[in-house]
Amino acid sequence: MTDSKLLLEAKELSRFFGDTLAVNNVSFNIKQGEVLGFLGPNGAGKSTTMRMLTGNLAPDNGQIIINGIDLLDNPKQAKACIGYLPETPPLYKEHTVTEFLQFCARLNGIAKKQQKTAVNNVIERCGLTDVSKRLIANLSKGFQQRVGIAQAIIHAPAVVILDEPTSGLDPIQIREIRQLIRDIANEHSVILSTHILPEVQMLCDRVQIISKGQLLFNDSLQMLTEQMQSTAILVGFSQPIDTQALNAINGVNNVEKIDEQHFRLSYLPEQNPTQALLKNAVENNWPLTSLMPEQHSLEDVFMKIIREEDAHV
Template sequence: MTILLEAQNLSRFFGPNIAVQNIDITVKRGEILGFLGPNGAGKSTTMKMLSGNLAPDNGEIRINGFDLLTQPKQAKAQLGYLPENPPLYRELTVGEYLKHCARLNRLKGKALKSAVDTVIDRCGLGEVQRRLIGQLSKGYQQRTGIAQAIVHSPAVVILDEPTSGLDPVQIRQIRELIREIANEHSVILSTHILPEVEMLCDRVQIISKGQVIFADSLAALHQQRLSSRLRISFANPPPIAEIQSLEHVASVEVLSSQQFRILYHPENDPTESLLIQAVSKQWQLQELVREQDSLEDIFMQLINFDTAAVETIN
């Protein structure tokens, strides 16, 4: 697939402080990239650099083939941006505001009218297009913010916390809209809502302390959810030392007199040998469950690992 946004070796410093250091980002056509990180990780700084609102100290950004630093007008014409706080004019109607945004993107005449009509339809704004933005619900204001980001049909759309402050119904509607947008555009989704990443994104990039600590497909992230733990129960349990002595068992945690948790290396699953021993020695196996980490668990493990690594280096 065609790469529509490519950033290489992005770095940004605020005095002696490193906000972002040597970050690489690529987004392909029709792809949703989830951009995650704890508060202060450098997400907002990165979003500002990708949208052309903040110049990097080092690195380069290309949007649909145009260099954002040397060809800013051409590059920004390929970009749609919804910041966390949408840039809405509350005293304008939805229709007036979207026409204004279309003019800012150099649309005129029939092309302008067609573009505005299209985003009003796509974003479900038909019933409120003549209402003042200041009188709209948070959900409709967010839809209007997304509409301004795509009114000029950009190659890349950056959405920063697009469901923040919405109720469950509005969140579902905005997520459906984001999926539809991704059919025609590349989307970078910055969010702290982990289930949202699972539901929407094709790839995930996690940043901590200004550096990327994970960058891979959602499938690869899901693979990490298969943790190296088994929960087992026996009606006739053996001594813990006997379980511990089984091949590939790293350690055993006693949960009760009959229930145990087995830890093992991901590449050496002891399940088969465990089953053979349980049958041959009549341990009367009652339960064998492969425990899974939640996406939140994985996120915290990655963040904590990164923090520990930094402390070790220092």
């Protein structure tokens, strides 16, 4: 597998619904073997973008290239390289699992001699062996979601697009589906559209954040994680401490007084003042009772990026 092979390119995608600009000049790409997390609040433009990428909705502007094939110029060839699970899985519930997947194999143009093998492979990969002869209507939502993923990968597409794949599942089902997505990513490139932040941390290599149709962040999960690093420490003392004395500590660039004995000390990431604070506490006999880095959650960073963009509008 060549890590650097580009499997999907979206260039300057825009889409209007009437006078409403739902997606505004969005560009990104995904390489072979990557899991790309597509994050955003409800109504941000995630599903509209997913529908454009899969050819279910034409962009008003822009270009989509799947595995080197222009989606608008050669839709049939390009779509053959895509596997798609919409938020509501497209299932014929009166079929058994095997019957439905046989239909999907034919629909995806898999050669007749290879259809049985393709169906058996996805049944095994998606953990559907024990329910393969049951009607889809009688399966739990978790198993129905597995069937939805199976139909998306049955033709071994280059890119698999999953729109809210764990929506409405219980915690056990969510864990099982996440494991399945990780397994799929070993052989396919995956775009995961979600508003569930822990899902991104667990599954994704790269992250995109979209809000009000605009792409606000497009970088590696590592870069997003770096923004989660602590830039403040919370300190407590058993008696009041002079704020000016804390401000004078090397590395501290702001002191927020929580109450007479508790403070938030802000600093630049490369200037952690913890050691200087401890030294000052010993030298000045400050009765230090607590010292804790203030960690930023992914949710904090997500909301910060959204708020910064709102402030610019």
